[in-house]
Amino acid sequence: MGAKMLVESDPYETRIALLEEDRLTEYFLERRHQRGVVGNVYKGRVTRVLPGMQAAFVDIGLERDAFLYVADVLPALPPGEEGDLDAADLLEGDAGNPSIDTLLRAGQELLVQVTKDPLANKGARVTTHVTLPGRFLVLLPTVRHLGVSRRIEDETERARLRARLEELPAEGGGLIVRTAGQGRDAADFAADHAWLSSAWRRIRDGAALVSAPALVHQDLDLALRVVRDRFSADFTVLWVAGEETYSRIVEFLDQVQPALVSRVKLDREERALLERFDVDRSIEAALKPKVWLPSGGYLVINPTEALVAIDVNTGRYVGRSNLEETALATNLEAVVEVVRQIRLRDLGGIVVIDFIDMMERGHREEVFAALERELTKDHAKHKVLAISEFGLVELTRERSRTNLERQLTTACPYCQGVGRIPSPATVSLRVRRAVLRLAAAAPARELLVRCHPEVARALRDSERGILVELERELGARVLLQEDAETHQASFDILEV
Incomplete structure (x- = not known):
């Protein structure tokens, strides 16, 4: 059946749904007055340096000062150093970092890029190492690094892609081949590199003309950003409701990936696009804690401040043989839905999955292997620990934007968000x-x-x-x- 991307835009909000086998797996929302700032580049001013936290606060013109960790201020890698890192890896430091107060001082102006939107009562997180993503490449103007996405596993292809990178003009920065670059030729990379280099020159020159705090570069809006990052040959169609958005997407794809333009279709139906594909009902279900499985089992998903707990239950499913086989069957079925819900709800931070207890080690390993396979569909960076003898799996998942629950709901004024009231x-x-x-x-x-x-x-x-x-x-x-x-x-x- 193939994957579908649906884009629905009006004067108030843009909504994007990704469907696999006609089931909603990911959902993106951007309201006019709540546009995210991830990817934006600002000229900021350091307001406080905190050696005890190895961090600093930077005024970039938003409501709260941004948070800048020491690893995001470190000098670029030495010339010629290469590896298999992705862009996010380059923002992570180690215990040998110098003290933040030797790198920054209050009042200092510097160019920073937002890596995480403000969340709840926290300001945005920023880095001094700007990364500019194109369709096939990521440009790293401040880092001497050549790399290939870890999602490209074939060693022959990795070597070929690295050779293509070495052929591109050296301008003092670094490059990473994105997953979409697999199989692409030198001309594709050259065009992407030229576009990204031009964008960096505009940012650098623009920053020299303004005083902090100031916005220097605004990332693409949601529709173009998701199309750039996610739309690929894996999608059979991209339906767009709204002629203006349709025209912008076609124009953008014509520049970065013309082979996919023919898959973009303008939706002219009277009934709303996302409603026709049952997206609204799926979103309503994703805001509830209980998720039913086809067999009669169910999940209970409870986000807390510390972590997200996901509990797997057999429910109405009694199996056909014994308790161990029932537990295995339910857990394997749950794996698919757990990963779908993590992606759909955009659950980040620490996630603990409590599978039904299984006595046999082989069954636990089978469930864990199924979970790892399913997680390959998730584009967010994650790390998962092996399943315990009690059926618990811990994983961490990158949190870069506000999750679905916080985007669409607010704390109940009746119970103050507790979910329960005195009887x-x-x-x-x-x-x-x-x-x-x-x-x-x-x-x-x-x-x-x-x-x-x-x-x-x-x-x-x-x-x-x-x-x-x-x-x-x-x-x-x-x-x-x-x-x-x-x-x-x-x-x-x-x-x-």
Whole structure:
């Protein structure tokens, strides 16, 4: 059936869906007033240097100062050093780094690029090592490095690609062949290199003309960025709703990958594109903690501040033979859905998967191998640890943008994001204690408790003994007034 890319754009937002076998696997959203800043290049000013954290804060003109780690300030690699790193690897340092205060000082101006959007109460993360991605190459203006994407595994092809890199003009920087560069010829690389080099010259010259903080280069908008990074021969079609966006995508592809232009189709149907492919319903399901598996098993996904916990359960599935085989079958089925949900929800940081316990080591290894295979579909950088004897798998996944839940939802004002509220029985007992305190301070003949209808119902039914006790001990009437506008955990006590 092949993969499909759907792009739907209007004056308020751009939405992009990636479908595999007509199932939603990834979703990208950019609203006009919430456009991300990853990839943007700024001329910033250092506001604070923190040797204890080996980091500095840089004013780049956003609401919060950006965070700059020492590894992102280090000088470029020595001339001629090569390797198989990808762009992200070049931003990671080691324990031998010099102190940050020997590299930066407060008030210093420098050119930085955003590598992570601001998240929650954290500012953006930036690096001084700018990376400019093209269709087939990544230009590294500050790093002397030639490399090939780790996703290209054939050694003969890797050697050929590295030879092509060495043929390109040396301008003091570095280059990495992207996965899309596999099988490409010298002309493709030369055109990509010329385009990227021109972009870097514009950035460098523009930075010299402005004072910090200032935006020097804005990355492509979401539609062109996803098309650049993800659209390939693996996709059978790219449907676009909106003539302006369609024209821009065709024009862009004509420059960077003309062979794929014929796969771009303008959607003219009256019914909304993403609605036709059932994307909206899939998104609604992805915001819920429980995900059903075809066999009757299910996943429970719980994101927390520290990590994301994913629990696998057999549910209604009872299997056909024994418990061990049932656990294996459910876990293998869960692997596919777990990875799909990680990609769709864009879950990052530490993820812990609690598979159903399996006694046989071979079964645990089979599930782990299936998980590793499925994770090859994920474009985000990740690291996974072997499955434990208890069925736990820990993995880390790169977090570079706001995840689906944070993009589409806000904390519930009723429960403050906890997801649970005090039960009517709990609130009824709080009412009892509050009435006793009030009566001890100022005895009254009649008290009115204004509370949520569910609490009032409990006080008249399951907790009715509370009112009987209060009236007997205090010698006063205790009246109830239902108020649907009152929070279930709140109440007022008035003297009448």
